Amino acid sequence: GAVVSQHPSRVICKSGTSVKIECRSLDFQATTMFWYRQFPKQSLMLMATSNEGSKATYEQGVEKDKFLINHASLTLSTLTVTSAHPEDSSFYICSARDSGQGARPLHFGNGTRLTVT
């Protein structure tokens, strides 16, 4: 089945530093990937839609200069949390949809637990 790999699974960083999270589609091409943030015991909150070869589309209230997204290839999107602060601590999850699959199910990575100290 379709697999989305997300790395790292867990990262601890100091306040003020930047952290990059990678999302890869392993056995399919994805022109579009999605980045979510999930707070404890809550649903997934869409942060942005990552489009291969073009700028990401950010949801209202999400700072594009703080959460930099790059989707340079059909199998890789990255999310960089810049100048991280403790309030950025959260569970970040990416997802991707097989561009060539008509049913278009969405597959998720296993998430990245970010802790900013």
Add this chain to the structure above:
Amino acid sequence: GENVEQHPSTLSVQEGDSAVIKCTYSDSASNYFPWYKQELGKGPQLIIDIRSNVGEKKDQRIAVTLNKTAKHFSLHITETQPEDSAVYFCAAIRFGNENLTFGTGTRLTIIP
């Protein structure tokens, strides 16, 4: 836009019994409804999905039903097992749109 409501928020079921989770959606144009299972510390995993041209779909112990007229769909898990314990999310989307709209999640606990 689409709005998806999910109930109950928590559900405890004796092992071997059935569990039912219900969702309603607002956009009558939505035509694809996946269900995801999320275990602690992991990303959501697609467990079953249904398109609007089908009323029911079954995969072993898991089934999903869809009532387009009432705009609601349900997840049914039979013969529950401890490993079914997780948070379950329903979602809805209209083909042509890119973003899924998720329900608020149901924490299912199977009591041994």
